[in-house]
Amino acid sequence: MNKALQYFGDIKEDVGILAKKIWNHPELALEETYAAGLYREYLEAQGFRVTTVEGLSTALVAEYGSGHPIVGVLGEYDALPGLSQKVSARQEPTEEGEVGHGCGHNLLGAAAAVACVAVKKSMEVSGIAGTVRFYGCPAEEIGKGKAIMNDQGVFDDMDACLTWHPGPWNTVTASRLSALMRSEFFFHGVGAHAGAHPELGRSALDAVELMNVGANYLREHIPMGTRLHYIITNGGQVVNTVPEDASVQYVVRAPRSNVVQDVFERLKKVAEGAAMMTETEVRFEVQSNYYDTKNNSVLEDLMHEVYQECGEIQFSQDEKDLAEELVKTLPESHYKNNRAVYDTEEGIYLDSLPRPILGRGESFGASSDIGIVTYKVPTMQCSATCFPLGVPLHSWQATASAGSDFGVRGATHMAKVLARGLERLLTDDTGILEKAKREFLQED
Ligand SMILES: [Zn+2]
Structure with missing residues (x-):
């Protein structure tokens, strides 16, 4: 069965529409009223029940279906101060000193929301039981959103949670965040x-x-x-x-x-x-x-298979050219370091192939407020190529990438992977959710 992907074709343009609207209207942590309103409107129109979260006005939970299994995707949408930038390969703020999407959270939320809609359509047509949820999680950049949401118990009854972040590779990311x-x-x-x-x-x-x-x-x-x-x-x-x-x-x-x-x-x-x-x-x-992140190899292995099924991201020549120009604005060591991870061919700036699982068994110096969710329910993290190799997060080059066509293309691919992954979890009859839970309950 591959229904979610069948319905994905009808709505895939929505990823770019949502992501670009939010990129054009960047908001700081805890001020994301535009983005939260946009997701509420979009998901309600698609037949989701949307609820708010007490104590956090820019958070939301949107769900379709009923009962277990309950699978969810986390979406973020906050931007960063001082990172305003046009889609350009030279430093050129849209508004000097203003806010910009230097971490690509405009793409993050859009792919997550559209994936949920694709799965909902598949559930409706095929009579698949269970619940799919989109979590609108504000204020990632200041580490506040998910902790407040967790205090309200919104993650408690999930069976599995998927989350992604725009990056330079198209793969499951299994390293443990600090x-x-x-x-x-x-x-x-x-x-x-x-x-x-x-x-x-x-x-x-x-x-x-x-x-x-x-x-x-x-x-x-x-x-x-x-x-x-x-x-x-x-x-x-x-x-x-x-x-x-x-x-x-x-x-x-x-x-x-x-x-x-x-x-x-x-x-x-x-x-x-x-x-x-x-x-x-x-x-x-x-x-x-x-918290640090507690990883789940059962969910990671499943998603690794899904990445292989969904194949390579097809970037256009214009997109590749802009990526190359952006990389050329950075010290060469940035590109070299990223290229070395998968031995990407010299001269490729957008790494489009589905790659082996990244960083299993390794710790990573960066941190995220998703840690608290990974200690609540079995959770898997992954990524799609939305940034050229070597472009660091929280840079003007990252803001340019997050608003570009190649950024949207990467996020659209991600929505497809997430939709397929959620559908596999809902329709699985091989005990994956039980296995994931067993691993989650082990001490580590
Ligand atoms: Zn981020």
Whole structure:
């Protein structure tokens, strides 16, 4: 049975329509009213029941069907500050300093939504039992959306969840994303004239600097693969005043959440030590806390088969030319590094073939708020080629790619793969969902 793909032909143009509308109307995390409204309207018109999520006005859950199995796809749609860019191979903001889709979430949500619609049509015609769901997940870039949605229990009853991200390859991505905690430490001291009476001052900036020194010594004694990074968010206002207030923002990353928690506890001690040394006070705020991702090889293997069935992405010559021009704006090492992963032929900039599963058994330094979902239900991550080899996420080249025809072509292919994958899960009679659940319940 291959019904979802049969119906996909009727709606495949919708991927580009939705993705380009959202690309032309980029919105920051928690402000995605246009995108959320667009998906609500589109999915309601296609016969989905759409509900909102308490505490998060730009989130939504759209479903069709009833009962188990319940399969879902995650869609994101937030953009990034300062990454406005035209579809062009030179840096040319649409509006200087404005928001842009430098992570391709306009494509991400569109492919997910259209995949659900294709499956719904197949379920309707063939009488397939179960439920298909699109999750509209806001605020990925600040790590807030899925945690709030999870608190409302919206993921609890799913049997399997598929999620994808635009990337430079067309494949299942099985590497384990890192856990992350982002926090900010605020020091408060005593201001004083820096020339006349420095002995009366207690510098909050000194405390920040001593905390950073302490954190840099801490690095030697934390588990392998842990990363610490920081920026000074307030270093004082004027040089002839001892800073009364200063602050520093930290990110701790590690392959597992428990390691992040342990290192964070130690970082707090470093902050307290710095406060004691400088006779200042310190308080902290945890701004985001991501789980690492728990992968599911049963779902990954199934989706790997689907990628093979769906074949190569057929990019046009114009699309390949633009991709090449974009790559040429970056240091050559970017292209070389990406090309080396699958030994892509020199001179190919859009890697179109279905590739072997990427990164199984490996950890990856980046993080995402999908981590919390992967600890709730069996979840699989994958990708389609929407960016040329070497184009980094969160760059102007990525914004240009996300608005381009090759970006849409990659996302359209992804919608097809997701539709087929969801349909396989709903119609499977070989116990895949049970096997995926068994693996999910194992300790790792
Ligand atoms: Zn992203």
